[in-house]
Amino acid sequence: MLDQARSFLQSHFGYDSFRTGQEQAISQVLGGENTICVMPTGGGKSICYQIPALVLEGTTIVVSPLISLMKDQVDTLLAAGIPAAYINSSLSSADLYETMKSARNGEYKLLYIAPERLESYSFVEQLKQLTVPLIAVDEAHCISQWGHDFRPSYRHIQRMAELFPNDPAVLALTATATPHVREDICRLLSIKEKNTVITGFERKNLSFSVIQGQDRNGFLKDYLKKNEKESGIIYAATRKTVDQLYERLQKSGISVARYHGGMGDADRVSEQDRFLTDEATVMVATNAFGMGIDKSNIRYVIHFQLPKNMESYYQEAGRAGRDGLDSECIVLYSSQDVQTQRFLIDQSLERDRIPQELEKLQGMVDYCHTEKCLQQFIVSYFGEPYPKPCGRCGNCTDSRDSVDVTKEAQMVLSCVIRMGQRFGKAMTAQVLTGSRNKKLIEFGFDELSTYGILKKQSVKDVTNFIEFLISQELIGVEQKQFPTIFVTEQGRDVLLGKQSVMRKEAVRTKRIATDDP
Ligand code: ADP
Ligand code: ZN
Numbered sequence: 231m232l233d234q235a236r237s238f239l240q241s242h243f244g245y246d247s248f249r250t251g252q253e254q255a256i257s258q259v260l261g262g263e264n265t266i267c268v269m270p271t272g273g274g275k276s277i278c279y280q281i282p283a284l285v286l287e288g289t290t291i292v293v294s295p296l297i298s299l300m301k302d303q304v305d306t307l308l309a310a311g312i313p314a315a316y317i318n319s320s321l322s323s324a325d326l327y328e329t330m331k332s333a334r335n336g337e338y339k340l341l342y343i344a345p346e347r348l349e350s351y352s353f354v355e356q357l358k359q360l361t362v363p364l365i366a367v368d369e370a371h372c373i374s375q376w377g378h379d380f381r382p383s384y385r386h387i388q389r390m391a392e393l394f395p396n397d398p399a400v401l402a403l404t405a406t407a408t409p410h411v412r413e414d415i416c417r418l419l420s421i422k423e424k425n426t427v428i429t430g431f432e433r434k435n436l437s438f439s440v441i442q443g444q445d446r447n448g449f450l451k452d453y454l455k456k457n458e459k460e461s462g463i464i465y466a467a468t469r470k471t472v473d474q475l476y477e478r479l480q481k482s483g484i485s486v487a488r489y490h491g492g493m494g495d496a497d498r499v500s501e502q503d504r505f506l507t508d509e510a511t512v513m514v515a516t517n518a519f520g521m522g523i524d525k526s527n528i529r530y531v532i533h534f535q536l537p538k539n540m541e542s543y544y545q546e547a548g549r550a551g552r553d554g555l556d557s558e559c560i561v562l563y564s565s566q567d568v569q570t571q572r573f574l575i576d577q578s579l580e581r582d583r584i585p586q587e588l589e590k591l592q593g594m595v596d597y598c599h600t601e602k603c604l605q606q607f608i609v610s611y612f613g614e615p616y617p618k619p620c621g622r623c624g625n626c627t628d629s630r631d632s633v634d635v636t637k638e639a640q641m642v643l644s645c646v647i648r649m650g651q652r653f654g655k656a657m658t659a660q661v662l663t664g665s666r667n668k669k670l671i672e673f674g675f676d677e678l679s680t681y682g683i684l685k686k687q688s689v690k691d692v693t694n695f696i697e698f699l700i701s702q703e704l705i706g707v708e709q710k711q712f713p714t715i716f717v718t719e720q721g722r723d724v725l726l727g728k729q730s731v732m733r734k735e736a737v738r739t740k741r742i743a744t745d746d747p
Contacts, residue, residue: 238281238284239277239281250430251430252274255267258425260285260286262397264402264420264421265421266412266416267402268405268426268427269430278366279366283363283366289336290363290365291340291357291360291390292342294343294345294368295368300318301316312340315340316329317329317344318344319346330356334356334360348389354390354393357390362394363399367387367401367402368403371411373387373415376410376411376414377411378542387400391419402415407612408611409613426613431609431614433551435555435557436559437558437627438560439623440598442564446562446564450464454484454512461528462511462529463530463531463532463549463550464515465516465534466514467567467571468516468570469516473490485511486512486513486514487504487509487512487514489505489513489514489515489516490519517542520546520549527555528551530558531550531557531559533547535567535570536568536595537594538574540593540597540611540612543561565690572591575588575591584709588709595697595701597701599697601625602619603623604626605619606619630735631734632733633735635732636731638695642684642705643722645661647725648679649678651716654713655696656693657669658692659692661678662680663682664676664681664682705721706718706721
């Protein structure tokens with residue numbers, strides 16, 4: 231069957247070979263195994279069900295939430311000589327009737343359906359009459375509360391799968407599944423964990439870096455000057471910051487466009503066009519910009535403020551270097567942005583999602599504090615095994631010396647324990663630096679042996695150090711009404727002297743400032 235799959239790849243799609251992961255996913259599906267396939271956008275997920283659909287007898291059902299993409303997909307398949315159709319709310323009832331009639335006659339190799347359709351009893355009754363060898367679930371993270379786009383209608387998929395007497399294989403596909411989301415998908419769609427295919431998250435032409443402890447406006451000015459001929463995107467967290475940045479850059483003579491949800495439609499389209507046609511070299515935007523944008527020569531993506539989670543970050547940063555040429559992805563990190571993002575999360579309407587969102591935000595903060603390879607961090611965040619450092623990112627190319635900070639780490643860890651592991655970073659930093667904060671004294675923390683033990687440092691430095699210990703997984707964060715910190719197993723090993731802690735020397739911001747007037 232795999233030979234047949236390969237010949238379809240050649241005859242219908244014009245490709246000579248499978249990409250990494252495609253062959254494994256396809257052979258599992260052809261072997262009747264329920265499978266989950268996690269690949270980044272553009273990785274080639276569609277082939278993983280389109281080819282089995284051609285090989286297998288009957289009509290493959292594809293559940294997809296994106297109505298506009300459904301039509302594109304079907305058009306592409308029809309153009310390649312593959313009979314396919316879609317069913318969603320854009321069809322008239324006459325069209326719906328005709329399509330279902332043809333489907334019952336077995337005229338399609340693929341039938342795309344919107345998940346909401348599964349809520350209709352009569353529709354499901356009709357589906358039952360088809361011969362279905364495979365059910366492909368696109369954007370499968372929508373089935374999980376932990377995904378960034380939970381859709382209750384996805385919960386009907388499993389029941390649909392049980393309708394068919396021949397026990398069709400299920401193939402779940404997604405670009406953004408953290409281990410937690412993957413677990414949900416596997417459990418809800420009866421996929422064995424060993425049938426997970428994850429590949430292709432590394433982007434070999436992108437170099438990631440995190441800049442902190444520097445004035446970001448100054449950094450941006452220098453960076454744009456050095457790269458004035460190159461196209462790039464600057465993402466900011468709020469509309470207000472976009473407007474401010476836009477005005478500032480425009481004043482300094484940079485050809486800049488802007489984009490955010492508060493602008494009128496016509497304005498947004500014309501600004502986007504100016505960027506796409508290279509009339510403007512820099513785009514300043516909120517995360518509203520970029521969906522479906524296909525501009526290949528973007529040389530850098532700078533996040534002026536902290537993105538809300540790794541999923542959004544990698545998607546936005548990934549818009550750089552589509553043409554395969556070397557490009558940069560930079561986060562300008564300042565710890566106060568964490569408060570901004572926390573505020574934005576707190577404003578969101580779905581109260582029950584707040585703990586998940588806060589945990590994901592913490593993943594983003596960890597990214598900014600890790601001293602490991604950043605590409606490695608990203609790839610393992612998405613669950614792909616990744617044995618060696620990339621050699622390109624800000625951390626891999628960092629030549630600063632590491633210093634042993636085990637003693638200092640032990641002071642912080644022991645303070646966290648003495649405070650009962652019920653408080654946040656800020657309060658802990660205040661105790662360590664010997665603050666006279668009233669609440670702290672009310673709790674009697676000024677009597678702890680760790681009170682003021684780091685008083686030579688600022689609260690900000692100690693808070694940063696705690697963030698660093700979190701990124702090293704020596705301290706954990708629990709999201710209650712407010713986040714509280716605790717010492718992890720690994721942290722206890724450090725306390726017991728079983729493990730040491732190394733940290734890169736701090737950036738000497740002063741020297742950078744005099745080098746760069
Ligand atoms: P995804 O759904 O993962 O975002 P697509 O299935 O749309 O990605 O594929 C992205 C692009 O890669 C498409 O243009 C597709 O034709 C191309 N592609 C997929 N598989 C292969 C392959 N084996 N060889 C070459 N190109 C491929
Ligand atoms: Zn690296």
